[in-house]
Amino acid sequence: MVPSFATQPFLQVILVAALFPFSLASGVGESIQRQQQPFFFQYHNGHLLAGKVSINLIWYGKFTPSQRAIISDFILSLSSSAPKTAQPSVATWWKATDKYYQLLNYRKLRRLVLSLGSQIMDEDYSMGKLLAGRQIELLAAKGHQENAINVVLTSADVAVNGFCSICGTHGFSKGKIIKGKRHKFAYIWVGNSETQCPAQCAWPFHQPMNRPKSPPLVAPNKDVGLDGMVINLASLLASTATNPFGNGYFHGPKEDPLEAGSACPGVYGLGAYPDYAGELSVDPRSGASYNANGANRRKYLLPALFDPFTNSCSPLGTGR
Template sequence: MAAFAILKLVLVISLFHFSSAARNLAETSDQNQMQFQYHNGPLLTGKLSVNLIWYGRFTPSQRAIVSDFLTSLSKPTSDQPSVATWWKSIEKYYHLSKKPTSSLALSLGTQVLDENYSLGKSLTSRQIQQLASKGAQNYGINVVLTSSDVLVDGFCMNSCGTHGSSNGGSQIRGSKTNKFAYIWVGNSETQCPGQCAWPFHQPIYGPQSPPLVTPNNDVGLDGMVINLASLLAGTVTNPFGNGYFQSPKDAPLEASSACPGVYGQGSYPGYAGDLLVDPTTGASYNAHGSNGKKYLLPALYDPSTSTCSTLV
């Protein structure tokens, strides 16, 4: 019962970092009885561009935080641990699938700025798909990023972001139909930082430990990177709902969301783990990126050991 209570508390604190959008505590309370497994569906393979649709107002420095993170996925740095090292662990999923798949390589693709809120400041899930399908047509994964003044159905109430697939737009290899993969992540700086930007903001539930200092001096964007990283891991390993995940299928735990609230060794409810700290700024991080950037990235579930793997 003690272990169950701890697990339940972790899930409450980290509910909004799940890759799947509509989980609630009742659905996940017995997750320890479910098995993380491969469901024999396609994984994303080949060279994929990650295309960004910036919806609303973002400063150039904010856009650089995300674009440098994506560039870092395939660009190892001399400083370790790195974003590229974190992403390389995804290869284990491909090796264990026992399918003749090619390797996966992500790169930063097209960036589209929609600063005039073409669909208004209150968006439905259907409109998110519309933006994803029309905003960037390059072959790859289309990512919609909404600014802090944009309301999205379910945002803060049960999700910080989602990933999925839809017909039309850019086709993804491995799909028998004309489907494309997309991701949406919202900026929670003013709407719900305690839900979507933890541990850079005090959580609304659980232990009230002081928030960590952000590595890029932006609570909203550093929180977006955490959620984007989690969703990218879920997208490539479970793009169409029949890849790697832990049941139930309609609200799965995926490569990153299976390790809620874990960022470093020794993590526990309300504590992100033992992290690296910048001696000058006091910022907490666990990965080095391009252009001197530092990031905090979520742990990834290691399917070969059935444990949550961290960089530090």
């Protein structure tokens, strides 16, 4: 069973953060208007993930070893027990999710500890190259389902229904019968958008469409598609931890919620605004932009998470 956190009385957090949604359908005026409309970020009396949880990776399609290493090193970097890395680190970024647990003030909380689990390869496209939600769910079910998040990663030549409008998603499904009981398990899907819609799903490493021509940033791992996948995976992991089964922390309709990892789209550093990711570090040798250091000397660009203590979008390195 995926470990879960006991429920507590209803909580509300007023979200007054400046939101800068990156959307091809939204103009700057709409973004500014949205910033001026505070809304409620609510806890819905459900479970949060807790305890020791493995992140299992299901690789669907063709990925090179170097591409797989970008993702697996990111997962390794989430743990505070990982080899010491320079600050700010991926582990420091992830620690921001602890605040959601602290709000519940639950004495017997088992701290969420993530680790890299098993990796499954499906290089022969067992379900074809055009996938729907049900097929993503079936692929996710191939991973170990107890104390786990199963992450389906699709290669650049795999199309998924609605890909370019969502870039990735998370959900849950009924799993196998374990110890006489059928349990739910959480899963995530993220696709490589490099050849399909990098402007939507790999910004700021690709120039946005139909917007002012600002040069794209240099990807820290020299792979626009995979560095974009890291951004989307990071956002979805934060949302999965704090709203794994649809009744945790979120705002808006349950079918299309704003969550901890999706409430601050397009914000990566201080001073962010539409088409500008914010103040970031730049590697003097490669010219790559990043805001987090990871395992094996990796550098990553990670999205701001919503901070329920300050009621604001909190990029890495701003008071965490």
